Amino acid sequence: MQHERKIRVLIAKPGLDSHDRGAKVVARALRDAGMEVIYTGLRQTPELIAETALQEDVDVVGLSILSGAHKALFPRIMDLLKKKGLTDVMVFAGGIIPQEDLAEMKKLGIKEIFGPGTTTEAIIRYVLDNVPKKT
Amino acid sequence: MTRTEEIVHGVLAGNRRSIARAITIIENEPLKAHEIIAAIYPRAGKAHVIGLTGSGGAGKSTLIEKIVREYRQKGKTVGVVAVDPTSPFTGGAFLGDRIRMQELSTDEGVFIRSMANRNYPGGLAKATKDAVKILDAAGKDVILVETVGAGQSEVEIIKVAQTIVLIHAPGLGDEIQAIKAGLMEIADIFVVNKADRENADKTMMDIQAMLQLNNNGKPWKPPILKTVALSGEGVPQLVEKLEEHRHFIEEDTERKKKLLKATAEAELAEAIKERTVSSILDDLRKEGKFEELLQKILKREIDPASAAEKLLNERLRKH
Numbered sequence: 001m002q003h004e005r006k007i008r009v010l011i012a013k014p015g016l017d018s019h020d021r022g023a024k025v026v027a028r029a030l031r032d033a034g035m036e037v038i039y040t041g042l043r044q045t046p047e048l049i050a051e052t053a054l055q056e057d058v059d060v061v062g063l064s065i066l067s068g069a070h071k072a073l074f075p076r077i078m079d080l081l082k083k084k085g086l087t088d089v090m091v092f093a094g095g096i097i098p099q100e101d102l103a104e105m106k107k108l109g110i111k112e113i114f115g116p117g118t119t120t121e122a123i124i125r126y127v128l129d130n131v132p133k134k135t
Numbered sequence: 136m137t138r139t140e141e142i143v144h145g146v147l148a149g150n151r152r153s154i155a156r157a158i159t160i161i162e163n164e165p166l167k168a169h170e171i172i173a174a175i176y177p178r179a180g181k182a183h184v185i186g187l188t189g190s191g192g193a194g195k196s197t198l199i200e201k202i203v204r205e206y207r208q209k210g211k212t213v214g215v216v217a218v219d220p221t222s223p224f225t226g227g228a229f230l231g232d233r234i235r236m237q238e239l240s241t242d243e244g245v246f247i248r249s250m251a252n253r254n255y256p257g258g259l260a261k262a263t264k265d266a267v268k269i270l271d272a273a274g275k276d277v278i279l280v281e282t283v284g285a286g287q288s289e290v291e292i293i294k295v296a297q298t299i300v301l302i303h304a305p306g307l308g309d310e311i312q313a314i315k316a317g318l319m320e321i322a323d324i325f326v327v328n329k330a331d332r333e334n335a336d337k338t339m340m341d342i343q344a345m346l347q348l349n350n351n352g353k354p355w356k357p358p359i360l361k362t363v364a365l366s367g368e369g370v371p372q373l374v375e376k377l378e379e380h381r382h383f384i385e386e387d388t389e390r391k392k393k394l395l396k397a398t399a400e401a402e403l404a405e406a407i408k409e410r411t412v413s414s415i416l417d418d419l420r421k422e423g424k425f426e427e428l429l430q431k432i433l434k435r436e437i438d439p440a441s442a443a444e445k446l447l448n449e450r451l452r453k454h
Binding site: 005006008027028030031032033034035036037038039040041044047048051052054055056057084085 | 151152154155156158159162163221222225226227228229230231233234237238240241246247248249251253
C-alpha cells in the first residue's frame with residue numbers, strides 16, 4: 001500500500017473566474033478514482049500554476065477556465081511549463097472554450113479539451129489511459 | 136552521473152525541480168529512495184523542524200502562511216510539508232492545504248509540498264520524514280510540517296519535529312478536555328487561533344488548567360499564545376516563541392544529545408524491523424506451510440497467533 005505509485009494531478013483555475021464548482025467536481029472525481037489531487041483555488045496566475053506543478057511534481061495539469069481568457073493565458077502557461085522543464089506533464093483543459101479555438105489550443109500542447117456535458121467518467125478514463133509514465 | 140545521482144546533486148544545490156523529483160521518488164520507489172536518503176543524510180540535520188497540528192478548521196494552513204511570511208522577513212528560507220488524509224476506500228486524496236498558502240509559491244525562498252498520508256497510522260506518512268530530510272539537505276532553515284487535523288494521537292509527529300505546536304480554535308465543538316492527553320503532553324507551544332472569537336479567553340483558561348494538571352516540572356513551560364491568522368495578529372510573537380524554543384533545545388546540549396540518540400535509535404529500529412519482517416514474510420510465504428495454515432485459520436482450526444508461532448518455530452528449527 002505504501003509504495004504504490006499514485007497519479008498526481010493539479011487542477012488549476014487561471015484567470016478571474018468567480019466560481020469553481022466544475023473544477024471541484026472534477027477534482028473530487030479524480031480523487032475518488034484513486035488519484036492525489038492538488039487544488040489551488042481561484043485566480044491563479046500562469047506563474048503560480050507552473051511553479052505549483054513543479055513543486056508538486058504532478059503528472060497531469062487540468063486547467064479550468066470559464067472567462068474566455070484561454071487564448072491569453074494558455075500560451076503563457078504552456079511556455080512557463082516548458083521553461084521549468086516540465087515537458088513530461090500532460091495538460092488538459094475544460095470549461096468554456098469555443099470549438100473554433102480547440103485546434104489552436106492543441107497546437108500549444110494541450111492534449112485534450114473537455115467541454116460542458118463531459119462526464120467525469122470520460123475525464124477519469126482519459127487521464128488513466130494517457131498519463132505519461134514517469135522515468 | 137546516473138539519474139539518481141543527478142537528483143541528489145540538484146537537491147544539495149537547492150534546485151527545486153530536483154527537490155520535487157526526489158520527494159516523488161521517496162513516495163514511490165523504495166530502492167531509489169534508499170539511495171537518495173543515503174546520499175543526503177550527512178547533509179541533513181541542520182533545519183529547525185516544526186510540527187503543527189490541531190483539529191480541522193482551527194486555521195492551521197492560514198496560520199502557517201503567516202508564519203512563513205514572518206520567517207521570510209527575517210531572511211530565513213522555509214520548506215512546508217502539508218499532509219492530508221488518503222481515503223481508505225479509494226486510495227485517492229484531495230490536497231487542498233496549498234490554497235491558503237498559494238501566494239508563497241513564487242517566493243524562491245519557500246518550497247511547499249502537499250502529501251497524502253497514504254494511511255500511515257498517526258496521520259503522518261512515512262515518506263514525510265524523508266521529505267523533511269530532503270528539504271533539510273537542500274538548505275531550508277525552517278521546515279514546517281502540517282498534519283492531518285485528527286487532533287488525536289498525532290504523537291507520530293514527535294519523531295519528525297523538534298518543536299511541536301498545537302493549534303486550537305474556540306467553538307470548534309471540540310472541548311479542550313476532549314483532546315487526548317498524548318497531544319497535550321508533547322506540545323511545546325499552544326496556540327488559540329481565531330482569538331477574536333467570543334470564547335477565546337475561556338479556551339485559554341481551559342488549556343492553562345490542563346497544563347497545570349500535567350505539570351511535571353519539565354524545564355520548558357509551554358506558553359499559550361493567541362493569534363488571529365487572518366489578520367496576522369499574534370504571529371510575530373509566535374515566531375519569537377518558536378525561535379526561543381529552538382535556542383532552548385540547542386543550548387540544553389545534554390537534552391539535545393538524548394533526543395537525537397532516541398530519534399536515531401527509533402529510526403534504526405524501524406529500518407531493521409521493516410527489513411526483517413519483509414524478508415521473513417517473503418520466506419514464509421514461499422514455504423508450503425503458509426498456505427496450509429492460512430486454510431486452517433479460515434476453517435477456524437487454528438488462530439492466527441498460534442499459526443504464526445508454528446511457522447516461526449518451524450523456521451528456527453531449519454536454521
